[in-house]
Amino acid sequence: MAKTIAIDIGHGSDTFPPSKGVYKNGKGYAEHDFNSKVGVELDKLLKHNGFKTLMKQKPFAPDVPLITRTNYYNAKGVDLVYSLHANYNGSPDVNGRCVFYWHTANDAKKLANIIVDEITKAGYSTHGNGLHASKPNSWTNLHICRETKMTAVLVENGFMSGDKDFDLVFGSKQKQYVKDMARVHAKAICRYYGVKFKDLDGTTVADKPSKPSKPASKSSGSISVGSKVYLSKSASKYATGEKIPSSIKGKTYTVQQVKGNKVLLKEIYSWVHKSDVGGSGKSTASNKPKSKSFSVGQKVTVKKSASKFATGESIASFVKGNSYKVKQVKSDRVLLDGIMSWVRKSDVY
Structure with missing residues (x-):
């Protein structure tokens, strides 16, 4: 029987102003607007992977009180509550993503660990180690984690106030970031329930790839889907702007998609600049x-x-x-x- 996921979109369209958003260069940006975009994309991916979904808080709609939400989820007996948010801090140098779970809920803690793993695999940073146990009598005492009777997590998808994260949450990189984070969450949910994740294009993650066709020549610089490429040790940032860890440099990967001046590498599922990869792959057999x-x-x-x-x-x-x-x-x-x-x-x- 298909699992039912409650996609809990943080806040509502009437919560900013006065709060739940940021101002930059005289313009206001509402957190709910970003949360809604991620929720809509996540909804598509979960349905595509065979899950049932519901949203008590509709996207781009006035706020539904927290008690109304949790009472509804409990009455419906959903399998999982997945709450989507963006964080805020008074200091712009605070950035990163994190997950909250109720401190005694081992099921939610297990899912939170998977989410953090998928965040880092997608090439994005975490705030600290990315994990926060939600506890009574502390700032982590979150209603969604505390009042739900089923597995529940609350994810902060970056700091809307952060000097690095703002561009992802509200700026020029938002479109790609929304898709990336929705995919992170869908992959995590699939992993938690033992479902083989499928992209919207029908690609099943971890399926044995078909034999790649040989690139035209080493000197041609042609990069096509299925070809092997070598990620340069001098590469510094993903195409999404995040830092590339040294542990994945100097290795060969399979091209899953090609778009403009960037390529999506299958094994790490991250976008990198074409200028940072070698078109024919570099042999590492001797190592x-x-x-x-x-x-x-x-x-x-x-x-x-x-x-x-x-x-x-x-x-x-x-x-x-x-x-x-x-x-x-x-x-x-x-x-x-x-x-x-x-x-x-x-x-x-």
């Missing part, structure tokens, strides 16, 4: 350690000593010591079912 033998369908356990996914992101503690089925095998890494993440062969047994 490869001797691989252990693994096969699709085999059960493996993630070592407790494992620290990072093959994509360079930190492995959450709840993943370690658990067993997963191998979905794909590729050179020095394996794709694990359930968490839909690439792990180095040396980190599983």
